[in-house]
Amino acid sequence: MTFDLKRSIYDYPIVAFDTETSGAYPIESEVIELGAVKWLNGEIVGKFQTLLKPSKLLTPDNIRIHGITNEMVASAPLMKDQIIGFCDFIDQSVLIAHHAPFDLGFVIVPIEKAGLRLPQTFNLCSSLISRALLTTTNHKLQTLIKELGLTGGAAHRAYDDAYACFQVLQKCLEKIPEDQSLQRILNIQKKDLAWNNYRVYSSQDQKILSLVKAMEQEKTIHIVYEGGQTKGKARPIKPFGIVRNPDGDYIHAECGLDFQRKRFYIEKIKEVELL
Structure with a gap:
């Protein structure tokens, strides 16, 4: 599908989505909850929400973030059995998430593992757009919910955060009533969040x-x-996760020199030798 950048964002279905995960880095960690809301012609026309069973037990530190426990996901479906339905739900929509690079980076992993074609979506980030258009204490989702008087629901739960993300987008669009074209919004966002940029x-x-x-x-x-x-010299590392990001792709790895976990930018990695 080709999106006409001259058309209004409201000419297309808008899907706001959110993930809750078992950790911060794709590959090492997994999506454990997926939620989305679809908006068209001025009303909600669809919802998607599911817990997902991870391959490893959740840690206490992670449970403290979102409140999702091992008991809650013990009988949940596997991501491989839900990803096709999710891709169908979002296909041919304007897709938006708060800190979208994080969510896109996690969701593309099961899409690729399943051998699915990448969804035909126009991807936006409500965090990037709100930074350009809204004046608030900061642009964290929970701050925006509070200071803009939005419907928040349960913090760090996928569907409620997805719905809040959509409300943030609406508040942003109120700031540009004269031109709500996809091109105008893309110019405000400034960064390209196409699926191809997240392939692993x-x-x-x-x-x-x-x-x-x-x-x-x-x-x-x-x-x-x-x-x-050790600039320019070989060093041992044990990589755990990968983040593909418009500000620079990097891996999260344990350095074999001091055994500390660090961020290594992929563009600065000149050689890789598998042992």
Whole structure:
């Protein structure tokens, strides 16, 4: 599907979605709750909400964030059995999330694992857009809910946060009543959030494929990194997760020199050697 950038955002279905996850980094962690709300012609026309059973037990630190317990997901469906339905739900929509790069980075993993084509969506981030258009103490979702008087529901639960995200978008659009075209909104957002930018398993970058392989096999590898105390020299790392981000793709890994978890930007990794 081709989106006409001259048309109003309201000419298309709008789907706001949110994920709750078992950790901060895709590959190492998984989506454990997925929620979405679809808006068309001035009304809600669809809802998607499901808990998801992860492959590993949730940790106390993570449970404190969203309140989802191991007991709650023990009998939940697996992501591989829900991802097709979710992709159908969002397809051909304007898709929006708060801190969208985080959610897109998590959702693309099961999409690729299932061998599905990437959804045909026009992707937006309510955090980026609100930073440009709304004056608030900060632009965290819970702050926006409070200071804009939005319907919040349960914080850090996927459907309620998705609905709040949609309300943030509406407040943003009120600031540009003269031109609510997709092009205008994209100009405000400034960053391209197309699905292709989040590929990991189907990436055309051999370096990313090698790093993901090491993560899945939980292997230590050697990299040559243009930064830090061993600039230009090989160092051992054990990668755990990957973040594809418009501000710079990076991996989260344990450095074999000081055994601390660190962020390594992929563009600064010059060589990858699987051991």
